[in-house]
Amino acid sequence: MAPPQPSAPAPSAAPASPNGGRVPGISGTEGPPGSPWPWTSHGPPPQPYAGALPETPTEITTRLRPIRDRHPARTAGAVVCVVLGLGLIGGAVTGSWLVDDSAASPASRPLYTDARTLWHSVPVDTLFPRTIKGDGAGPGGADRVWTRVAVAPDGPCTGAFDPLLLKALRPVGCMRLLRATYTDATTSSVTTVGMVVTEADRDAMAALRKRFSEEGLDERADLMPRTYAVPGTVAAGFGDRQRASWTISVLTDAPVVVFAVSGFADGRPVAEPMPAAEAMVPGDTSAPAQAGLGHEAKGIADRVERALRKSATSPEGPE
Template sequence: MSTDAEFADARHIPPIPPQPPRRPAPAGTPTPSPEPDGDPRTAVLRRVPADPSVPAPGAPAAPAPPAAHPVPPRPAVPPPAAGAQPPARPDRAPAAPAPAGPAAPTPPPPPTGRPTTFRDTAAFHLANSHGLWSDTRARGTGGGTGAPPAPRNPAAAGSPAAPGSEPPAPPAGLPHQSPWPATAPPPPGVAPTVGAPGHQPSGRQPSALRPSPRLLGAAACLVLGIGLIGGAAAGSWFTDEADAAPPTAEATFAKGREVWHNTPVDRLFPRTVTGLAAGPGGADRTWTRIAVAPDSGCGHAYDPKLATALTRAGCVRLLRATYADATRSGVITVGAQIAKADRPGMTALNTRFSTKDLGTRTDHLPLPYAAKGTPAEDFGRAQRASWTVRILTDIPVVIYAVSGFADGRAVTEPQPAEAAVRPGATTAPAESGLGHDAKGLADRIGTDFRKAAGSSTQTTEAPS
């Protein structure tokens, strides 16, 4: 059987008073038998001291030990009390009696109530230590984090101290443990102080949920960027739609008057022009540009009668270029006169040239451009073999072409290009292909001027 109850409150055991000295027995008195305390064969049983936590009747109440401090471990051997004699041992002779001293006070009788020595058992500690870690009743009531839980067993906390007594002191040898900080809940009806932990002022958003100024600026820039990109895309879409729409005839006609100074010369007079099936018998023809004349007026570009016939159109500018065929045996001068007339005036001029055959008369020929140092330097009035004149009606431009031999050979009977390209023609311009050169090159240059002005109209007017 365990004797834990004997040493549970060893620190509160009062010292055992020494035994009083024996008086010598009078003479003639028989010697008594040895008492149990002096008998080495008899175990000495000591009285269990009274529980100091329970005051004796009529005695002042002793201070109760603090419940918050743990009970120190039970010593293996109880320390001997001051002035007490060690217990007798069987292997030794009885000890000599201790010298007489002052009489010790008689210990109070044990209380009749329930002893508290059972608190040093392992079952008691296991039953009462669970609340220190898992009991959340104190925190749930608003007592603040860190407040120690209330003991579940009222008896474990000890008896309440008597009124007027001093607070119990911690046991000797144990460090002082400060209680856990606790935050008392505010009284009912009192609002918590602003700035207290866990309190957010009303009407204000927590900083964790409030967006930062940098985030707001980035969002604004993103919205503006998307808006600008969307606006540019929409503007480009509308512009493409406007460009895709066909221009009006008036706009094309007005633009045709400006192509001479805002269009590259290589686009109006390409360096190389290919005429598919443009030669005699449907053969392909190729013409290479050998000279470009400076833009000028129209006074020296035609025979006098042709110049008089074109006076009604007016002259803004005259553009000319000279080409040579692939064999360098024929040369062709192509010209474009930018007219001042409006659309009805150009239409009326085209009708006049068609009905009166002004373009087929031998006294209505254009003049060639004979550039020095080129195969066309001997190309003059006598070398003109075939020609054509076109009065365009969709743009204010008069296109003409005149061809001849590159070796300076004179031609006595020039033939219009439209007559020289007919099947079965046996004239020199027809057999040499100079009629095909004049007609084919005039058609290609007229198409380039129309494209520069944005017109999709094909050649509808009859060659003059």
């Protein structure tokens, strides 16, 4: 069983939708054919959570999934597999010189397949590092360093997003939601970053990315991701009204949607939140822009996305 998780601040009313509560191109309340709603995983029920990690006193973190210790026999078997694998790879390379295989799998196929299982097969510190270095990620190319405050237990998407964002993401399904919250070196800002592991194939992800781009769904304030706040931490007051800037990235080389939302650590509400792309424009005088909150959201989201790709394409791969 998971240790008791502190509850986040009660969500406030989402910003008014400019389209009367409709997301362009999305209608109805049902999920995709054959898929239950609210979203649930098609796989077996998740295993119980492991206990909290022995981390710094200021951090409250739950491990997403336990990782088995390596066994000597398993390691020896892996060595044998590597030797045999090298022989097979050599034969495959030789064959590729002799025959033009036009039907070869795309190089990114392992990434797409592996990324779907990473949430329960790699340590949480790999997906959400305890410290993220953002060289040149701040305003004017300033360096940034972010420290992890808390990691949320993995779970479903229902209840973690505003209704319109749930509706926008429904075509790709939600296998699992992963989230963590970070603060900057001065503890003046807080950012929740997350990944939606979807049930979709490449075509569905490409279609969703196109819709977000063409209809500007990633720039609508009523489609902002929600925060993950934890009492007793610097992010204790990070609720819906404190959201200041955000970014959403629909990947096509992995069944994942990466997002981040930032705000002030002192809990001040923000009347006019801005997409990260707008808040990062030099010379903007809005509060989110002046505080560099667009850079915070974008910088952390980009680096978590890179960590995901690196993990999926690692020689060890997911266990």
